[in-house]
Amino acid sequence: MLKPEYEVILVEQHDVCSGATGRNGGHLWPGLADSFADSVENYGAEKTKELFNFSMETKSYIEKFITDNNLQDDCCLDVNGSLYVATTPSEIEQLEKDFAIMKECGVLNQTDIQLWDAENCNKKAKGSFYGGMFTACAGQLWPYKFVIHVLQRAIQLGVKLHSHTKITTINKHDSGRFHLHTNNNKSFFVDRVIHATNAWANELVPAIDNFITPIRGQVIVTEPLKERYWDIGLCLSEGYDYMIQRRDKRVVLGGRRLCSKTAEVGEMDDSTLNEDISAALRSLLGETFPDVFKDYPVNIDYEWTGIMGFTKDNIPIVDQVNKDEFVVAGFSGHGMPMAFLCGRSVAEMAAHQKPQHFAELMLLTEHRKMKQ
Numbered sequence: 001m002l003k004p005e006y007e008v009i010l011v012e013q014h015d016v017c018s019g020a021t022g023r024n025g026g027h028l029w030p031g032l033a034d035s036f037a038d039s040v041e042n043y044g045a046e047k048t049k050e051l052f053n054f055s056m057e058t059k060s061y062i063e064k065f066i067t068d069n070n071l072q073d074d075c076c077l078d079v080n081g082s083l084y085v086a087t088t089p090s091e092i093e094q095l096e097k098d099f100a101i102m103k104e105c106g107v108l109n110q111t112d113i114q115l116w117d118a119e120n121c122n123k124k125a126k127g128s129f130y131g132g133m134f135t136a137c138a139g140q141l142w143p144y145k146f147v148i149h150v151l152q153r154a155i156q157l158g159v160k161l162h163s164h165t166k167i168t169t170i171n172k173h174d175s176g177r178f179h180l181h182t183n184n185n186k187s188f189f190v191d192r193v194i195h196a197t198n199a200w201a202n203e204l205v206p207a208i209d210n211f212i213t214p215i216r217g218q219v220i221v222t223e224p225l226k227e228r229y230w231d232i233g234l235c236l237s238e239g240y241d242y243m244i245q246r247r248d249k250r251v252v253l254g255g256r257r258l259c260s261k262t263a264e265v266g267e268m269d270d271s272t273l274n275e276d277i278s279a280a281l282r283s284l285l286g287e288t289f290p291d292v293f294k295d296y297p298v299n300i301d302y303e304w305t306g307i308m309g310f311t312k313d314n315i316p317i318v319d320q321v322n323k324d325e326f327v328v329a330g331f332s333g334h335g336m337p338m339a340f341l342c343g344r345s346v347a348e349m350a351a352h353q354k355p356q357h358f359a360e361l362m363l364l365t366e367h368r369k370m371k372q
Ligand SMILES: Cc1cc2nc3c(=O)[nH]c(=O)nc-3n(C[C@H](O)[C@H](O)[C@H](O)COP(=O)(O)OP(=O)(O)OC[C@H]3O[C@@H](n4cnc5c(N)ncnc54)[C@H](O)[C@@H]3O)c2cc1C
Pocket: 011, 012, 013, 014, 017, 018, 019, 020, 021, 022, 023, 024, 025, 026, 027, 028, 029, 165, 166, 167, 168, 196, 197, 198, 199, 200, 204, 216, 217, 218, 219, 242, 254, 305, 306, 307, 308, 328, 329, 330, 331, 332, 333, 334, 335, 336, 337, 339
């Protein structure tokens, strides 16, 4: 963690970690948000590998922070691998294509990615699938607890936290300083601004030109089951559905947003649920894992929604957008294996240092903005 040489204030409109990070599915699954093969086709092998490796490094940094501070139990960190299962034959074709290109690019060894046949998948995933791709170095954690520990360290290092404080407008004065206005009559004068507002980034940063679209996700958490049936993470339905079973034996299942007429695109309210998605998530358990759930009229103990920020190319933005103004946002539903190091990189940029870890694809170029 960087020792701040500057006076740093952190402003959060609600409670700390009340945005997507405190509401997500708990997967720490390094890699790209989209297909590796498509990325190589669009951006070339080198840039794709750089982004992929950045994600690997982020995951290692998180693991290191947790183990160095002896927080494995508190943050419920398990690194037993994660399995992307194919629910249609065409998904298997895509996985095979990705696997072949990853092999060609030499990224398989460091992650220990394996293609599994249907038998292997079905045994481990306890369903009926066409096969899948297993990432041995992927894991799961409790993001809220992790963030609280990081925040405690930051506060010890001098960061001043202002929660329940929404930045409403930002004016730049002739002096070059920014005047931040808030909804609760606080007022801050600062030399540099970092927007780490993900799905809300459009509101205060005209320079990103609506490059980020808010999309709402929904998650259910079951009561503890009798056994821990899965110690790996699962992803299904072309990545739209994702599931873990935590150490406390509760299943955390998110997804099914395509059951909503709008696919939850543009939905910014994380205080309500979509009833169609609630029903679909509940049915998914019994339909996909009949052997596990046949004797269980399982109770759902918790359910919530959270807002993701999708960029047009599903690659986050880490860049300077104006003089002394920076953005780190747009994690496109895949922030856990990216955001930690993106935060460090943007802090280094703001401190006029070269980021120690970076991927060029995260810069907000005009070419990216032009994408439909
Ligand atoms: C339901 C769901 C499930 C997900 N599952 C996974 C998963 O399993 N694995 C994974 O890798 N990713 C997952 N994601 C994505 C992941 O959670 C995000 O990519 C990541 O949390 C983004 O982090 P962030 O800090 O950029 O955004 P956030 O955590 O949303 O933080 C942005 C913060 O900015 C604050 N803010 C906004 N505007 C203002 C303002 N004007 N003034 C003050 N504060 C402001 C917000 O209140 C918010 O707290 C999921 C997301 C959701 C919603």
